[in-house]
Amino acid sequence: MTNGIFKIPTPTNEPGNTYAPGTKERETLKAELKRQSEIVVDIPVIINGQNIKTDTVKQVVMPHAHQHVLANYSEAGEKELRDAIEAAMDAKEAWANMPWEHRAAIFLKAADLISGPYRDVMNAATMLGQSKTAIQAEIDSAQELIDFLRFGVEYANQVYAIQPASMKNVWNRTDYRPLDGFVLAISPFNFTAIGGNLPAAPAMMGNVVVWKPATTSLLANYYFMRILEEAGLPKGVINFVPSRGSQVSEIVLTDSRMAGFHFTGSTATFQTIWKNVGENIANYISYPRLVGETGGKDFVFAHESAQADKVVASIVRGAFEYQGQKCSAASRAYIPASLWEEVKAGLIEETAKLKVGDVRDFRNFMGAVIDQASFDSIKNYIEYAKASEEAEIIAGGTYDDSVGYFVQPTIIVTTNPNFKTMVEEIFGPVLTIYVYENDQLEETLTAVDTASMYALTGAIFAQDRQAILHLEERLSGAAGNFYINDKPTGAMINQQPFGGSRGSGTNDKAGSVLNMIRWTTPRVIKENFAPTTDITYPFMDEE
Numbered sequence: 355m356t357n358g359i360f361k362i363p364t365p366t367n368e369p370g371n372t373y374a375p376g377t378k379e380r381e382t383l384k385a386e387l388k389r390q391s392e393i394v395v396d397i398p399v400i401i402n403g404q405n406i407k408t409d410t411v412k413q414v415v416m417p418h419a420h421q422h423v424l425a426n427y428s429e430a431g432e433k434e435l436r437d438a439i440e441a442a443m444d445a446k447e448a449w450a451n452m453p454w455e456h457r458a459a460i461f462l463k464a465a466d467l468i469s470g471p472y473r474d475v476m477n478a479a480t481m482l483g484q485s486k487t488a489i490q491a492e493i494d495s496a497q498e499l500i501d502f503l504r505f506g507v508e509y510a511n512q513v514y515a516i517q518p519a520s521m522k523n524v525w526n527r528t529d530y531r532p533l534d535g536f537v538l539a540i541s542p543f544n545f546t547a548i549g550g551n552l553p554a555a556p557a558m559m560g561n562v563v564v565w566k567p568a569t570t571s572l573l574a575n576y577y578f579m580r581i582l583e584e585a586g587l588p589k590g591v592i593n594f595v596p597s598r599g600s601q602v603s604e605i606v607l608t609d610s611r612m613a614g615f616h617f618t619g620s621t622a623t624f625q626t627i628w629k630n631v632g633e634n635i636a637n638y639i640s641y642p643r644l645v646g647e648t649g650g651k652d653f654v655f656a657h658e659s660a661q662a663d664k665v666v667a668s669i670v671r672g673a674f675e676y677q678g679q680k681c682s683a684a685s686r687a688y689i690p691a692s693l694w695e696e697v698k699a700g701l702i703e704e705t706a707k708l709k710v711g712d713v714r715d716f717r718n719f720m721g722a723v724i725d726q727a728s729f730d731s732i733k734n735y736i737e738y739a740k741a742s743e744e745a746e747i748i749a750g751g752t753y754d755d756s757v758g759y760f761v762q763p764t765i766i767v768t769t770n771p772n773f774k775t776m777v778e779e780i781f782g783p784v785l786t787i788y789v790y791e792n793d794q795l796e797e798t799l800t801a802v803d804t805a806s807m808y809a810l811t812g813a814i815f816a817q818d819r820q821a822i823l824h825l826e827e828r829l830s831g832a833a834g835n836f837y838i839n840d841k842p843t844g845a846m847i848n849q850q851p852f853g854g855s856r857g858s859g860t861n862d863k864a865g866s867v868l869n870m871i872r873w874t875t876p877r878v879i880k881e882n883f884a885p886t887t888d889i890t891y892p893f894m895d896e897e
C-alpha cells in the first residue's frame with residue numbers, strides 16, 4: 355500500500371502533426387498504410403481478456419475501395435453477450451477497489467502509447483477503415499483520443515475532489531462509488547476517439563463495461579482495445595463485443611444489472627433504446643443513467659455585416675471535411691441576399707477544387723462515405739432535391755459507388771426554409787442554403803431555431819457587435835456548441851466541451867467533468883467524533 359495525495363500530471367492538448375510533404379510523420383504513416391493494406395486482421399470478441407472466435411464471421415472493408423477486405427471479425431451472439439455481462443460483473447469488485455492512482459495510470463499509459471508508438475497504427479486504421487484523410491485521422495484517432503484519456507483522468511480527479519464541509523467533531527466525506535452494475539457503451543462509426551471514450555470514461559470512474567463498437571469502425575476500435583490491454587487494463591473491465599445492435603438491445607440493455615448506458619449515434623437509435631429502457635424500468639436494480647449524444651442539423655448563419663470570404667471557407671470546411679460525416683457538420687446555411695452573389699461564387703469556386711478519392715492519395719480532400727446504406731440514403735436526398743421545384747443544385751450532385759462509396763460535395767439552394775434537406779440530418783457531403791432578404795432577419799432566425807428537431811452546433815458570422823449580441827441571444831436554444839465567426843466543427847476537449855440538447859442528446863458534454871459525474875453513485879459518509887449521550891433536549895429541563 356502506498357500513501358499520499360497524488361497529483362495527476364497536468365494535461366495539455368495533444369499537438370497535431372501536419373503530414374506535409376517531406377516530413378518524417380508522412381513517411382511513417384504512409385509505410386503503415388501500406389502495411390495495413392497488405393494484411394487481413396482477425397478481430398475476435400474479447401471477453402475477460404480471452405480472444406473468442408465465433409461461427410459468424412463478417413468483414414470490415416475500405417469504404418473507398420469496398421472490395422478490399424481489411425479484417426474478418428467474429429460477431430458476438432447471445433452466448434457471448436451474456437458471457438460479457440458475467441465477465442464484467444466478476445471483474446467489478448477488484449476494479450472498484452483498485453486505488454484511483456492505479457486505475458488512472460492505465461489510461462495515462464494508453465494515452466502515451468497512442469501518442470508515441472501506436473500513433474501511425476491508429477491513424478492508418480482510421481484512414482483505411484473509416485475513410486478519413488490523414489489530417490482528419492490525426493485530429494480524431496490521435497489528438498482527440500489522447501485528450502479524452504488524459505483529460506478524462508483529470509476530470510475524474512476533479513469529481514473525487516468535490517467534498518462536503520465538516521463541522522466541529524464531525525468529518526463528512528463523499529465516496530464516489532461506481533454504479534450498481536455494469537455500463538453498456540455503444541459507439542458510432544465516425545470518430546475513433548468517441549469509440550474509445552465511451553467505454554473508457556465510465557471505466558475510469560471504477561465501472562466495468564460491455565462495449566459494442568460500430569462494425570464499420572471496428573479496425574481502429576480493436577487496436578484501441580489492444581492498447582488498453584497493453585497499458586494494463588485488467589481482464590473483464592472492458593469487454594469488446596462486435597455485434598448486432600438489435601441483439602445487444604435485447605440481451606444486454608435489458609439485463610437487470612445494466613446501470614448505465616453511454617451512447618453516441620443517431621437520434622433514432624437513442625430514442626429506440628430509451629424507450630426500451632423505459633419499458634424495462636421495473637426490472638433494473640437501479641435507475642440506469644442514460645447518456646446519449648446524437649444527431650444534428652448544424653447551421654451557419656451569415657449576417658449582412660459578415661465577410662463573405664470567411665463565410666465561404668468555414669462553410670466549405672465545415673460541410674465537407676470527412677464527407678460531412680461529423681455530427682457537427684454544417685448542413686444548412688442562411689445567407690443574406692446582399693452577400694449572396696459573392697458567397698455563391700466563392701462556394702462554387704472552392705468546392706470545385708475539392709478532390710474526392712482514396713485517402714491513401716494525400717492530395718484528396720475527401721474520402722468515401724461509410725457504407726452502401728449511407729451512400730444510398732445520401733443519393734436519395736440528392737435526387738429528391740434534383741426533382742424539386744423548390745431547389746437547385748449549384749455544385750456537385752453526382753455520386754459513384756462502383757469502386758468506393760464516393761459522393762461529390764453537393765450544394766443545394768432552396769427557396770423554402772423548411773425544405774426537407776434543411777430539416778433532416780443527411781450525414782453526408784450535402785449542404786443546403788437558404789438566401790434570405792436582408793429585411794427578413796427575424797423571420798429567418800425563427801426558421802433557424804425551429805426548422806429541425808436538433809440543437810447540436812451552429813455558427814454565426816457577423817462583424818457588427820450589436821448583431822453578434824442579438825444573434826447569440828435569439829439562438830440561445832438552437833445549439834449546445836455555438837460558434838462566432840468560426841466553423842461549427844472541430845470542438846476540442848478542455849476548450850469546447852461538446853454536446854447538444856433538444857433532439858441532439860442529453861448534453862452531458864463528452865470529455866468534461868459533467869460527463870464523468872454521470873458514472874458515479876455517491877455515498878456520503880458522516881463520522882461523529884463525539885457521539886452524544888443525551889436523549890432529551892436542554893429546553894426540556896424546565897417547564
Ligand SMILES: NC(=O)c1ccc[n+]([C@@H]2O[C@H](COP(=O)([O-])OP(=O)(O)OC[C@H]3O[C@@H](n4cnc5c(N)ncnc54)[C@H](O)[C@@H]3O)[C@@H](O)[C@H]2O)c1
Pocket residue numbers: 540541542543544545548566567568569598599600602603618619620621623624626627647648649650680681682779781810852853854858859
Ligand atoms: N452528438 C455527438 O456527439 C455525435 C458524435 C458522433 C456521431 N453522432 C451521430 O451519430 C450518427 C452517426 O453514427 P452511426 O451511423 O454509427 O449511428 P447509429 O445510430 O446508426 O449507430 C450507432 C451505434 O448504435 C448501434 N445500434 C444501431 N441500432 C441499435 C439498436 N437498435 N440497439 C442498440 N444499438 C444499436 C450501431 O450498431 C452503432 O454501434 C449521426 O446521427 C451523428 O450525428 C453524434
Ligand SMILES: N[C@@H](CCC=O)C(=O)O
Pocket residue numbers: 544545679680681682842843844845846852
Ligand atoms: N466533436 C466533433 C464532432 C463529433 C461528432 O461527430 C466536432 O466538434 O467536430
